[in-house]
Amino acid sequence: MSAVFVWIETFNGKAISSSWEALGAAKELAAAWSVPVTALVFGEHASALASEAAAYGADKVIVCEDATLVGFRLEPYAALVSKLVQEYAPKAVLAIGTARGRELLAAAAADTNAGLLTEVSSLEAQPDGALKAVRPVYSGKVLSEAVGTAGAVQFVALRGRAFKAQQPDAAAQAEVVSMPPVLAEADIATKIERFEEEVGTVNLTDAAIIVSGGRAMANNPADAPTGVADAAVWKAQDGFQNTLQPLADTLGAAIGASRAAVDAGYIPYAHQVGQTGKTVAPDLYIACGISGAIQHQAGMRTSKVIVAINKDAEAPIFKLARYGLVGDLYKIVPALTAELKKRLGK
């Protein structure tokens, strides 16, 4: 019987939590079509992860555990998905649209000449079997409603935090099928030399709460030590570390930044939110000293609740915010951190 496939992304042998959101979305489609959900788990500890996939609602799990699949590489992973799609002709193939998820689905869709919709924030099975999806276009200024093809395999890469994972049921069972890899190491051109993991930081795109800093991070009242090359850069870096980070730690939040802060060298590019950075959609976005240029808005406008802290009451960020606080972030943020510690019992 035809099924809904969902790829469970893993990192260092663990499933990334947003994969369960994709499984949740797959369950809903499968229910509408009365078909089972098959989870695809590849790489380190894939067999061990199968029971976790079952707990989150998979009816069947196809696992492939092989040395060639340790660490995601497009060639061997896409070869597996393409082969499975050709063999089983699923109704749909879902994944969370992370960096890896998007390229994996795109490659497999190209290999099988199937349709793909990415950055999907809502998804609906039409009675004829076609999928209807809503996705942002033009830097999130406009929405597009797109439709797949009924009767063909439809690939969908979902936006993170747009779909709900099911409550895991530890007693749930799934049929587990093991398969061999498609490509041998000699057939894979790409070799991973090393991975420098950013340990201890919360992933921006997964984060439920983001604390972001902008150009005004340089207004740190702390004195830069004598001899530093650029006092403004030192002050801003110190502010990210000793003013924003404690707030983020209290909230379990990730640290974001505006392009202005990144370009000025206050914080690495990996933290940039906005048009040429990351697109995020947390429950809570706290913008500290960010004016809210249109480029920044492109990356965060779908956040559920936006709090803006800025000295300039006319800053465009206040037009987007739910709560606005006019004042010095270096006075307000420490007060907010202290209050949260008290109220959250930390």
Place this chain on the structure above:
Amino acid sequence: MHVVVFTRSTPDTTAKVEVSAAGAVTWGDAATVVNPWDEYALEEAIVQAKNAGGKTTVISIGAEMHNESLKHSLAMGLDEAVRVWDGALENSDSLAYATTAAAAVQKVGAVDLVIFGKESVDVGTDQHIYQTARKLGWTMLSYVSKILAVDYAAKTIKVERLLEQGKQVVTSSLPAVISVMKDINEPRYPSFIGIRKASKAVIPVWSLADLGVTLPAAQTRVARFMNLPPREGKVEMIEGSPEEMAVKLVDRLLEEKVL
């Protein structure tokens, strides 16, 4: 050595983009710019070709408005520009784009490296990039933040990639398609002479017949465009001393259940 880079024209970043009564996306009289991510791709193509004593070609697949991005590319210093357009590409999907892009690269001939910016902000996706690599049957290296080493004779490339959990260094084979991130370089501004030269350039247009391809049937289509739902409520300004503000804000955030 030959580098091909793909670009497109997108509405100026500050333009108000909305859906017209007729259901089309419009940005009024606002200008178009090079897709913001492509500036890094164009710069990297110039740098790579210069390092290897090679040549650059910039390609845009799209209607006449995409000439703007090609002229900007020429003004920056790209050697050749080509626009690919055909009525059959109207309202097509990423499979059609990838099939066309791969055929255009083949027609250019003896290409070692294809560079894309990380994504296109108008269509809001990057899928066409990976699909172009698959249609070519080439290596795909995405989210490249640094080209660490490249050897066109030995056909090897080593890059740093920026992923959600950190930085990855990989080696792979050429020819390859790469997509680049913002911190790979600092794009140059077009020079005055470059702008003058580009304004006079006549950009050739290749049709699907020129490329000798037939498009696969479209598998997805846009049913309609919609304006964003209006943001609920107005901003609530929270006033008082920093400590008072903190108390009031935490009250609100607890009520909103976002903590």
